[in-house]
Amino acid sequence: MLGDGSIVLHWVACSLDSVRNRLDEYGAGFFATEQRARPYDDLDRLAQDMDSLTEHLPGELGPEHEAVAALAGARVAVRDIVEKLGLLRDPDRQGAFDVQKLVDATIEQVAEKRAIFDACRDRYMDAVRASPRKE
Secondary structure (H helix, E strand, O other), rough: OOOHHHHHHHHHHHHHHHHHHHHHHHHHHHHOOHHHHHHHHHHHHHHHHHHHHHHHHHHOOOOOOOHHHHHHHHHHHHHHHHHHHHHHHOOOOOOOOHHHHHOOOOOHHHHHHHHHHHHHHHHHHHHHHHOOOOO
């Protein structure tokens, strides 16, 4: 199961890179087409995979294991990113009179949460390396 977490975290990192690229390229037009929104959909799906791992990993390793805490932290950061990005889907509904300010704030918040995700991912990988290997 530790390996599953490593794989999901890798794919989440790739998806976050795609999200950032699309945000930089399209800004408020991030959700204008299905193609542009695909990184969001991928990230949301991967967040669901993280939800499952976060539920199952404590049963395998114990709730106090560093990998469990790191994965949980990464999951929260990704869920926050998904939520922040979702606000761009309909900026008018968010009361955003200045859509560019909303986009800029979203980019900043995504960057902050990405840094948290990266730190949690590093902690997870350190915990995996420190865990005894099953032969």
